[in-house]
Amino acid sequence: MARQIPLDPQGRAHSPDDQATHDDSTHEICADLAYRRLAIVNAVFFGRPDAGDREWVLIDAGVVGTTGLITGAAEERFGPKARPAAIIMTHGHFDHVGALEELADRWEVPVYAHTLERPYLDGSASYPPPDPSVGGGLMSMLSPLYPRGPVNVSNWLRDLPEDGSVPEMPEWRWLHTPGHTPGHISLWRKADRTVIAGDAFITTRQESAYAVTMQEPEMHGPPMYYTTNWENARDSARLLASLEPERVVTGHGPAMEGAEMRQALHALARDFDRLAVPDDGKYVKKAAGEQKGGEYRKP
Numbered sequence: 001m002a003r004q005i006p007l008d009p010q011g012r013a014h015s016p017d018d019q020a021t022h023d024d025s026t027h028e029i030c031a032d033l034a035y036r037r038l039a040i041v042n043a044v045f046f047g048r049p050d051a052g053d054r055e056w057v058l059i060d061a062g063v064v065g066t067t068g069l070i071t072g073a074a075e076e077r078f079g080p081k082a083r084p085a086a087i088i089m090t091h092g093h094f095d096h097v098g099a100l101e102e103l104a105d106r107w108e109v110p111v112y113a114h115t116l117e118r119p120y121l122d123g124s125a126s127y128p129p130p131d132p133s134v135g136g137g138l139m140s141m142l143s144p145l146y147p148r149g150p151v152n153v154s155n156w157l158r159d160l161p162e163d164g165s166v167p168e169m170p171e172w173r174w175l176h177t178p179g180h181t182p183g184h185i186s187l188w189r190k191a192d193r194t195v196i197a198g199d200a201f202i203t204t205r206q207e208s209a210y211a212v213t214m215q216e217p218e219m220h221g222p223p224m225y226y227t228t229n230w231e232n233a234r235d236s237a238r239l240l241a242s243l244e245p246e247r248v249v250t251g252h253g254p255a256m257e258g259a260e261m262r263q264a265l266h267a268l269a270r271d272f273d274r275l276a277v278p279d280d281g282k283y284v285k286k287a288a289g290e291q292k293g294g295e296y297r298k299p
């Protein structure tokens with residue numbers, strides 16, 4: 001299985017001291033942004049250390065069983081019993097919503113998502129089945145076993161504001177970056193050119209259990225087995241590359257920064273069909289959303 005665009009591990013956005021720890025700790029990548037790797041996925045924390053109760057935001061909510069890890073990491077960073085002011089969802093795949101129901105109930109906190117992602121978060125729809133034939137790795141092969149929802153946080157669920165602002169994250173904008181899912185979003189802060197990309201592109205080869213374990217950095221298109229509209233995914237990667245980000249934190253893989261990352265993102269966006277799109281696969285032939293509503297399945 002070919003790597004897409006290998007990245008130099010020196011381009012990681014956090015201090016080199018904690019690279020030896022296999023990423024099992026919270027990594028701060030700038031004064032008010034940190035992320036924690038939870039088995040196969042990242043959760044992102046917005047807010048300064050010791051920000052306190054309701055003074056920070058969680059972006060995405062891990063895999064099932066990570067509630068304690070997320071609350072522990074949050075309390076370590078923001079203070080004892082510190083609850084977020086909001087949870088922002090890049091999208092609703094199982095590895096981003098695993099602890100969401102428990103966290104929303106425990107914290108009594110609004111959960112914001114794109115309106116097109118709402119059906120996956122209010123219990124009314126499941127995602128189309130993943131395509132285990134693409135990517136060639138163990139994670140792809142096992143993908144039919146992954147839960148497809150639905151998750152139901154309808155009590156807490158709110159649509160993101162139509163003006164592009166992000167609740168509780170004043171300098172940030174949300175950008176619709178569909179393709180991996182219909183309502184996928186990324187977050188962007190122009191002041192320091194930071195992107196929170198979700199799975200619009202990622203920095204590890206998520207199809208491979210080995211790469212996921214080792215967290216070898218590489219610039220990589222969205223996880224193949226789950227991406228159901230490759231044309232939209234290509235447009236989304238191009239949109240994010242056009243921002244010329246200085247720093248990116250993605251749903252999978254280490255946060256990366258600097259010129260090499262940026263060049264790799266441009267190369268991925270430019271040559272997306274060859275690098276990121278699988279040679280074959282059911283959603284390559286026919287996007288799941290081609291007929292209106294085709295991406296939403298009965299639970």
Ligand SMILES: [Zn+2]
Binds near residue numbers: 091223226
């Ligand atoms: Zn995903």
Ligand SMILES: [Zn+2]
Binds near residue numbers: 199252
């Ligand atoms: Zn993911």
